[in-house]
Amino acid sequence: MSPLNAVSSPTAAGYRDVPVAAARPLLAAARLVDVREPHEFTGELGHIAGAELVPLATVVDATATWDRHAPLLIICRSGGRSARAATALAGAGFVELYNLSGGMLAWNDAGFPVAR
Numbered sequence: 001m002s003p004l005n006a007v008s009s010p011t012a013a014g015y016r017d018v019p020v021a022a023a024r025p026l027l028a029a030a031r032l033v034d035v036r037e038p039h040e041f042t043g044e045l046g047h048i049a050g051a052e053l054v055p056l057a058t059v060v061d062a063t064a065t066w067d068r069h070a071p072l073l074i075i076c077r078s079g080g081r082s083a084r085a086a087t088a089l090a091g092a093g094f095v096e097l098y099n100l101s102g103g104m105l106a107w108n109d110a111g112f113p114v115a116r
Contacts, residue, residue: 014090015074015083015097020106023073023098030071030098035059035085040077045104046114051075059085060092071096078103 008016018026032051034041041053054062056076066072072094076082079102086097100107108114 013083013087014095015086015099017079017083017101018073018098019101020110020112023100024110024112027073030073030096031066032073032075033059033063033085034075035081036076036104042116045077045108046116047104048075048107049113049115051115056081056085060088063089063092063094066094068093069095071098073098073100075100075107076103078105 008018008022010016027048027050032048033054034047034051035054035056037055038053041047047053072089074082074086074089074097076085079099082099082103086099089097102109104114
């Protein structure tokens with residue numbers, strides 16, 4: 001069991017919502033997937049260091065060859081698009097999915113570091 005599983009229960013769609021305070025110390029345990037658009041990734045809110053940009057419209061195709069059992073932390077601006085991405089990825093067979101609750105807005109509000 002991943003250490004991320006301890007922070008929340010799974011949603012009906014098959015992913016877990018992870019608050020930023022719980023996600024930060026666990027970033028090394030998951031692949032970080034930011035599903036925003038390129039201008040958002042490099043924009044005002046920045047992104048979490050080490051995150052991969054995979055826009056929502058491309059996420060299922062882009063992850064087709066990824067390990068379905070590796071943990072993925074899905075990130076967006078506010079948590080909505082990342083929840084949609086997590087739902088789609090659960091449907092594609094991924095089993096260890098985490099949605100960053102509140103997204104980069106919550107991350108920035110918490111004062112956590114960002115890359116630009």
